[in-house]
Amino acid sequence: ELPNNPSDLFDNSVTFDELTRKGVSNTAPPVMVSNVAYGRTVYVKLETSSKSKDVQAAFKALIKGQGVEASGQYKDIFEESTFTAVVLGGDAKEHNKVVTKDFNEIRNIIKDNAELSSKNPAYPISYTSTFLKDNATAAVHNNTDYIETTTTEYSSAKMMLDHYGAYVAQFDVSWDEFSYDQNGKEVLTHKTWEGNNQDKTAHYSTVIPLPPNSKNVKVVARECTGLAWEWWRTIINEQNVPLTNEIKVSIGGTTLYPTANISH
Secondary structure, three states, rough: OOOOHHHHOOOOOOOOOHHHHHOOOOOOOOEEEEEEEEEEEEEEEEEEOOOOOOOOHHHHHOOOOOOHHHHHHOOHHOOOEEEEEEEHHHHOOOOOOOOOHHHHHHHHHHOOOOOOOOOOOOOOEEEEEEOOOOOOOEEEEOOOOOOOOOOOOOOOOEEEEEEOOOEEEEEEEEEEEEOOOOOOEEEEEEEOOOOOOOOOOOOOEEEEOOOOEHHHEEEEEEEEEEOOOEEEEEEEEEEEEOOOOOEEEEEEEEOOOEEEEOOO
């Protein structure tokens, strides 16, 4: 029950100076816990080593209970997956933490913990704090927090340069390699191909390996026209090339009619 006056919650021995020393001020007014919600929290973690593009769809279907375990549609994904349930509150000895490959066990855990009793009591899952000065809600606090971690797997790539044109050509290939410092801030290191801006005659081909932590990949190709007013002409200028298993850069044709293509 909320008090009629804030002073009703303090003993007569409590002074304003004492509250000030404890951090109470106009910008940080005192609050009280006005409501506590009790219940049960069950966390379920789904993990897989599958690289299938259907992983997300498989897990969504599993959670919705669409009977996909027996259908065989996502059989390979589920065989490479494990499910973990952690129950907070109640008689958690039996279901404190369960790791299984059978999602039906997880469903049973959720069902068993849906009914509260003296043997399976609830526990505080959130509380509401209220400002004493006007009984306005200050905040609603959840009892538990969690950290979401996203892991991305990068694949190494290679860039194939292929020059078969009837002219002298030059390539300029560069990229950034990223890492992280001790504070988790991204650090970029600029890299360039050792063969940049060197004259190449046909037929010329080479492969440039790109590490999996590459980004901002750029490739430029120029042809020597022999024209006094435009000695070099850019025929490819591709920025932010996607990092795929194989990036192929091809140039051909003649001085006046060059051809160029990049695929990835």
